[in-house]
Amino acid sequence: xxxxxxxxxxxxxxxxxxxxxxxxxxxxxxxxxxxxxxxxxxxxxxxxxxxxxxxxxxxxxxxxxxxxxxxxxxxxxxxxxxxxxxxxxxxxxxxxxxxxxxxxxxxxxxxxxxxxxxxxxxxxxxxxxxxxxxxxxxxxxxxxxxxxxxxxxxxxxxxxxxxxxxxxxxxxxxxxxxxxxxxxxxxxxxxxxxxxxxxxxxxxxxxxxxxxxxxxxxxxxxxxxxxxxxxxxxxxxxxxxxxxxxxxxxxxxxxxxxxxxxxxxxxxxxxxxxxxxxxxxxxxxxxxxxxxxxxxxxxxxxxxxxxxxxxxxxxxxxxxxxxxxxxxxxxxxxxxxxxxxxxxxxxxxxxxxxxxxxxxxxxxxxxxxxxxxxxxxxxxxxxxxxxxxxxxxxxxxxxxxxxxxxxxxxxxxxxxxxxxxxxxxxxxxxxxxxxxxxxxxxxxxxxxxxxxxxxxxxxxxxxxxxxxxxxxxxxxxxxxxxxxxxxxxx
Numbered sequence: 415x416x417x418x419x420x421x422x423x424x425x426x427x428x429x430x431x432x433x434x435x436x437x438x439x440x441x442x443x444x445x446x447x448x449x450x451x452x453x454x455x456x457x458x459x460x461x462x463x464x465x466x467x468x469x470x471x472x473x474x475x476x477x478x479x480x481x482x483x484x485x486x487x488x489x490x491x492x493x494x495x496x497x498x499x500x501x502x503x504x505x506x507x508x509x510x511x512x513x514x515x516x517x518x519x520x521x522x523x524x525x526x527x528x529x530x531x532x533x534x535x536x537x538x539x540x541x542x543x544x545x546x547x548x549x550x551x552x553x554x555x556x557x558x559x560x561x562x563x564x565x566x567x568x569x570x571x572x573x574x575x576x577x578x579x580x581x582x583x584x585x586x587x588x589x590x591x592x593x594x595x596x597x598x599x600x601x602x603x604x605x606x607x608x609x610x611x612x613x614x615x616x617x618x619x620x621x622x623x624x625x626x627x628x629x630x631x632x633x634x635x636x637x638x639x640x641x642x643x644x645x646x647x648x649x650x651x652x653x654x655x656x657x658x659x660x661x662x663x664x665x666x667x668x669x670x671x672x673x674x675x676x677x678x679x680x681x682x683x684x685x686x687x688x689x690x691x692x693x694x695x696x697x698x699x700x701x702x703x704x705x706x707x708x709x710x711x712x713x714x715x716x717x718x719x720x721x722x723x724x725x726x727x728x729x730x731x732x733x734x735x736x737x738x739x740x741x742x743x744x745x746x747x748x749x750x751x752x753x754x755x756x757x758x759x760x761x762x763x764x765x766x767x768x769x770x771x772x773x774x775x776x777x778x779x780x781x782x783x784x785x786x787x788x789x790x791x792x793x794x795x796x797x798x799x800x801x802x803x804x805x806x807x808x809x810x811x812x813x814x815x816x817x818x819x820x821x822x823x824x825x826x827x828x829x830x831x832x833x834x835x836x837x838x839x840x841x842x843x844x845x846x847x848x849x850x851x852x853x854x855x856x857x858x859x860x861x862x863x864x865x866x867x868x869x870x871x872x873x874x875x876x877x878x879x880x881x882x883x884x885x886x887x888x889x890x891x892x893x894x895x896x897x898x899x900x901x902x903x904x
Contacts, residue, residue, distance in 0.1 A: 415886050416826055421556060421837025422882040423490030424483065424859070425803050426472070427563035427618070430846040431479075432496070434471030435867060443498040444565040445573045445586070449636040450850070452574055460634040464852025470844060471867045476546045479869065482860060483843055484553050486875050487882030491550060492802060492839050494560035494618070495607070497599055498567040499539040505531060505598055506591070518593050519717040521658045523601035523665070531602045540606055547610040556612045558800075558839070560674060561600055561659065563618040564635075564849070570595060573636030586637075587623065587648035593655040600659035604666040611669055615726055615802070616659045619676040620652035621701050629743075634850025642743040653704040653718065660705075660721040674726035674802045675702060677791065678733040678757070679783035682750075689737050689750040696746065697733075698787070699794060706795055711745040724836065726802030727791055729821075732783040733757045771816075771898045775807040775855055779900050781820030788828040788835060798834045801825055805841035807848070807855035814859075814874040815893060820900050822887040840878065844869050 416422075429446055433439050441447060447466065455461040472479055483491055508530045511522030550557050571586030586592060600616065617623075626635035628645035660671050680693035703709045708719035734756035740749045752759060755767035762776040770778050784804065792799060806817040822838060829835050845858035853864065859875040862868075881887050894901040 416829065417836075418885075420835075420885070421490040421800065421839070422878075423488045423492065423556070423558075423837065423839045424843035425492040425558075425839040425841050426494075426843065426846065427560075428494050428496040428499075429466060429563070429565045430842075430848070431470040431472040431844070433467045433473065434469035434864070435474040439471065439473035440467045441496055441499055443502045443568050444496065445568060445571040445636050446565045446849070448568065449573045450852075455634065460632075460638065461850045462852030462854060464847070464854075466847045468864060469847045469853075470862055470864075473542070475867055477549055479844065480549055480553050480555060482869050482871070483555060485879075486859070486871065487879040488843070489554065489882075490556035490558060490612075490837060490839065491843070492558035492560060492615070493546070494563040495543050495603060496565060497562060498565065499543075500535050500602070501531075501567060501599065502536055503534065504567075504569040505534055505595055508534070508598060510594065510598060512594060516590075517715065517717075518590070518654055518658060519715075521594060521597040521662065523598055523662050527598070528602060528605050531598060532606075535602065544607065544610065547607060551610055557610060558613045558615065558802075559603070559607065559611045560615045560618055561603060562596070562616065564623060566592075571636070573638075576637035577639050579639070585644075586627075587620075587651050587655070588644050590651060593651050593658060596655040597658040597662045601662035601666065604663040608667045608669065611667070613724070614663055614667070614669055614671045615674045616656045616663075616671065617652065618674040619728060620649065620656070620673070621697070622676050623652065624649040646744050646746070649701060650704075650710065653701060653710070656705050657718045657721045670723035672722055672724035672726055672797075672800075673702075673705065674728060676728045676803075677787045678729070678731065679780075679786045679790075680733050680735055681783075683734055683736045683753050686737055689735060693733070693735055693750050694790065696748075698790065700746075702795065706797075722795070722797055724798040724800060725791060725795060726800050727787060728803035728841075729784045729787050729801065730804065730806075731757045731777045732780045770900060771813055773806045773808055773813060773817075775851075777806070779806070779813065779817050779820065779898070781817070781824045781894075781901050784821050785824040785828050788825070788833050789831065792828075792833040798836045800837040800839065801835065802839050803841040804838065805857045807857055809856040811872040811874055813898070814872065815877050815890075816898050816900050818874050818877055819881075819887055819890040819893040822881055823891065823894065823901070826887050 513520035572584040575582040705721040735750040760772040766778040845862035848855040860869040
């Protein structure tokens with residue numbers, strides 16, 4: 415059984431859902447808004463060519479979406495406030511107290527600085543976000559507020575200039591100044607919204623931001639510029655930004671502050687335990703170790719320790735690997751490579767090499783991996799965990815019922831085995847704008863009619879409601895092996 419106060423909900427991101435109803439809900443001021451309409455990206459197929467301003471329209475029809483959540487058994491939603499909406503223009507001019515240069519160990523945002531930030535903030539955006547959060551609270555939903563979900567204001571990041579190798583100061587997370595500006599933003603948000611927030615997360619999937627931006631540069635994420643040093647700088651700066659944002663929020667709020675991290679389970683094709691442990695350490699633990707124990711590769715930073723109250727784990731599928739010759743990336747080295755035909759690397763709509771069904775995105779269904787990841791993360795960090803994203807691109811909703819039951823069962827089983835899991839947030843409640851893939855991928859428990867902005871619950875949404883109502887997934891255990899063998903119970 416799930417605990418009495420377990421959080422059943424869904425996650426969303428501002429850029430992916432907010433725009434779509436009218437011109438005044440369009441946010442022109444993010445790197446992603448520019449990136450997805452850049453002609454080179456569209457012509458080369460790096461992005462879909464779809465535009466976010468024709469999307470869900472949450473900025474105006476948030477009440478309908480919140481009621482949908484309540485009607486289908488949810489008691490929590492995770493959303494984010496778009497930095498670029500609150501501060502469409504730069505905040506560099508606001509002075510704060512900064513200790514350190516190469517390593518920023520402390521940022522003090524005074525009350526005077528907050529008032530100065532308030533003068534720069536878009537008051538209409540502040541008031542509108544307050545209306546959104548208040549509506550959630552009025553309907554009995556817990557508010558998990560995330561501060562950064564992939565997007566950055568254009569005054570911080572010019573992705574096209576970076577992509578083309580042009581000289582620019584606007585290099586996003588590669589620039590140490592972004593650490594300072596993010597701490598200001600975090601302090602301001604806590605100052606303005608804390609009465610409506612139950613939990614904070616500072617950022618979503620910092621590892622993905624760095625990997626997709628500077629290493630896996632052919633997948634359409636800005637700035638798609640292969641540079642291992644920029645990758646490393648962006649990763650370290652995000653860790654530091656989290657720590658300084660944690661401090662800034664805690665100076666104002668007593669609410670829990672965590673981070674949302676993309677995790678996978680690493681399994682070798684030939685049971686090579688050494689490379690499994692190496693991959694798990696690098697991909698699942700190394701970033702989080704920086705903000706949990708202060709361990710940053712070969713150095714120790716006391717100012718980075720104990721900056722997590724909970725851990726959000728995003729899990730979609732596993733990663734199957736095999737040993738290879740070592741490749742060095744500064745302090746990081748890889749002695750493994752990913753095997754095609756498993757995990758994220760399958761033929762869309764078919765079956766993996768292990769004969770497990772595969773989503774419209776080409777991702778293998780592997781719920782056992784969530785159980786393994788939850789146990790690994792809890793053993794390593796001993797922190798409360800929220801499954802902060804889990805879902806499947808499945809336009810026809812033929813696999814989602816099985817995916818949903820399998821992963822909720824994995825979550826329930828982890829709790830029964832002693833893991834402190836406080837909630838499960840599905841990705842997502844409705845279809846939305848899937849970054850470089852646009853509207854091609856449908857992750858919603860409810861279908862979004864992009865013309866009418868109405869939400870039509872899919873059959874899997876009714877299953878979600880029954881599980882939330884009964885507080886157990888075991889009423890649907892027969893889904894795990896019929897008609898798809900998605901969990902090998904033996």
